[in-house]
Amino acid sequence: MNTTKPNSSLLESKQHFKILDGLRGIAAVAVVIFHFMEIAVPDYNNSFIAHAYLAVDFFFCLSGFVIAYAYDRRLKQIGVSAFLKMRLIRLHPLVIIGSVVGFLAFVFDPFSHLYQAYTGQTFLMFLSSCLMIPYPLVHERYFNLFHLNPPTWSLFWEYIANIIYAFVLIRLRNKAIWILTIIGAIALCYEAHRSGFLAVGFGGDNITGGGIRVFYSFIAGILVYRSNWIIKSRLGFMTTGILLVIVFLVPFSEKLNWILDPLIVIFYFPFLIALGAGAKLTSTFSRLCHFSGEISYPLYMIHYPFVWLFMSYVERMKPAIGQMATIMIIAVCLLIGLAYLIMILMDIPVRQFLKGKMGRPAASIKV
Numbered sequence: 001m002n003t004t005k006p007n008s009s010l011l012e013s014k015q016h017f018k019i020l021d022g023l024r025g026i027a028a029v030a031v032v033i034f035h036f037m038e039i040a041v042p043d044y045n046n047s048f049i050a051h052a053y054l055a056v057d058f059f060f061c062l063s064g065f066v067i068a069y070a071y072d073r074r075l076k077q078i079g080v081s082a083f084l085k086m087r088l089i090r091l092h093p094l095v096i097i098g099s100v101v102g103f104l105a106f107v108f109d110p111f112s113h114l115y116q117a118y119t120g121q122t123f124l125m126f127l128s129s130c131l132m133i134p135y136p137l138v139h140e141r142y143f144n145l146f147h148l149n150p151p152t153w154s155l156f157w158e159y160i161a162n163i164i165y166a167f168v169l170i171r172l173r174n175k176a177i178w179i180l181t182i183i184g185a186i187a188l189c190y191e192a193h194r195s196g197f198l199a200v201g202f203g204g205d206n207i208t209g210g211g212i213r214v215f216y217s218f219i220a221g222i223l224v225y226r227s228n229w230i231i232k233s234r235l236g237f238m239t240t241g242i243l244l245v246i247v248f249l250v251p252f253s254e255k256l257n258w259i260l261d262p263l264i265v266i267f268y269f270p271f272l273i274a275l276g277a278g279a280k281l282t283s284t285f286s287r288l289c290h291f292s293g294e295i296s297y298p299l300y301m302i303h304y305p306f307v308w309l310f311m312s313y314v315e316r317m318k319p320a321i322g323q324m325a326t327i328m329i330i331a332v333c334l335l336i337g338l339a340y341l342i343m344i345l346m347d348i349p350v351r352q353f354l355k356g357k358m359g360r361p362a363a364s365i366k367v
Contacts, residue, residue: 017066018286019276021293022237023244024062027055028296030248031151032332035307039314040324050252053199056154057217057265058244058272063158064221065273067165072226080166085358087162091297093350095155097342098301099129102148105305111312114140132156136204141308143203150304153202157214169222177223184216189262197257198265213265220270229274237285240276298347299339306331 034052044050075083103126107115115122121137125148128135134145134156146152169177191212192198201210223229247264281289310331314324 017069017277018289018293019237019240019279019281020062020066020273021296022285022289023240023272023276024059025289025292025294025296025299026241026244027052027058028300029332029336030245031055031300032303032335033328034248035304036310036328036331039307039311040321040328044252045254047252049248051250051261051264052248053197054247054261054264054269056201057198057213058247058269059154060158060161060214060217061221061224061265061269062273063161064165064218064223065225065277066221067162068222068225071165072170075166075170082358083166084163087159089351089354089358091155091158093347093354094298094301094342095132095152096130097346098149098152098305099126101302102126102129102305102308105309106148109309109312111309111316114138114312132159134204134207136207141311143205145202145204145207148305149301150202151300153207153210154214155301157201157210160211161214161218165218165222169219174223174226177219177226180219181216181223184212184219185262185266187212188216188265192258192262195258196254198261217265217269220266221273224270224274224277229270230278231271231275232278233275233280235275235279236282237279237289240272240279243272243275295336295339295343298343299336302339302342303335306335 030049030052034047034049034055037047037049041047071083078086103122106125107122109115117140118125118138125135125137125146127133129146129148129152132152132155134153135147136143136145138144138147141147142150144150144153145156172180188198191200191209195206195209198209198213200206201208201213247268250260250264253260310327313319313327319327
């Protein structure tokens with residue numbers, strides 16, 4: 001296996017990852033707010049958090065970094081089969097849980113009868129969501145690859161990235177990773193120019209955009225780790241968190257997004273991950289970062305069915321913007337609580353059970 005091995009002293013402390021976990025939680029909350037805002041204020045030009053769709057690119061880049069850190073030196077010992085099983089155990093329980101939540105929200109939506117138009121296809125939608133097989137069907141609502149739980153589209157590409165990592169990327173030297181990163185950056189610029197921005201990949205009419213987004217960001221994350229781009233500083237969680245939030249608050253511009261989006265993804269996100277990995281975490285924010293990282297994935301995977309309910313409510317009741325703002329604030333808080341409960345009561349027990357079935361090697365590695 002020909003991989004560049006970074007200086008272990010640069011990443012010897014797990015506190016680096018606690019800050020990155022905290023940033024992942026911030027990004028997840030931003031995505032939830034962004035999705036609610038898409039319903040309340042459909043025009044991105046009027047949304048205060050219009051660029052939060054780039055959180056997905058941050059997730060992909062962070063994933064590449066963390067996967068390289070956790071498995072570059074271990075994959076040869078544990079084997080590809082064990083690696084893929086471990087990734088399934090980590091990710092797939094919430095894919096199933098999110099699919100169930102999405103199914104229930106779709107069928108029992110009190111404000112919409114859309115389910116009746118797709119009665120014969122609902123089970124197939126549920127099955128495709130559980131098995132991660134794209135099934136774009138509902139044109140009335142953005143033609144999502146996975147209508148019952150739309151964010152699953154990014155997990156679809158995450159799975160593909162993990163498979164390619166295990167069979168190909170793990171064997172490549174840094175020179176090859178550099179070449180792939182440059183190719184990915186060029187493809188990302190092309191996609192941004194073609195589509196006008198990078199909020200693509202979620203639907204049947206823009207699925208290739210998702211592949212391009214994960215292609216660049218996942219490999220860039222690997223490159224950050226293998227190249228030792230760890231920026232040591234006294235910056236803490238609050239400063240790095242603000243630097244991430246600033247991206248999401250960048251005003252939407254139809255004339256400039258095709259330039260701004262790739263610049264942020266290609267340069268700023270890898271820099272921010274390098275900065276977060278080397279920042280100093282104080283005890284004051286240690287527990288917050290841990291909690292933020294823990295609930296980020298459950299929150300991401302269970303929130304959207306409730307966005308559909310909100311959409312149905314808005315379409316039917318046509319509430320004032322003030323009323324929608326109140327609902328959104330309450331909903332975000334409740335969803336964070338629900339994500340925590342699902343994590344504690346369902347996700348963690350299921351993963352522990354499955355890890356136990358795999359044996360000790362799986363239980364010893366946490367990513």
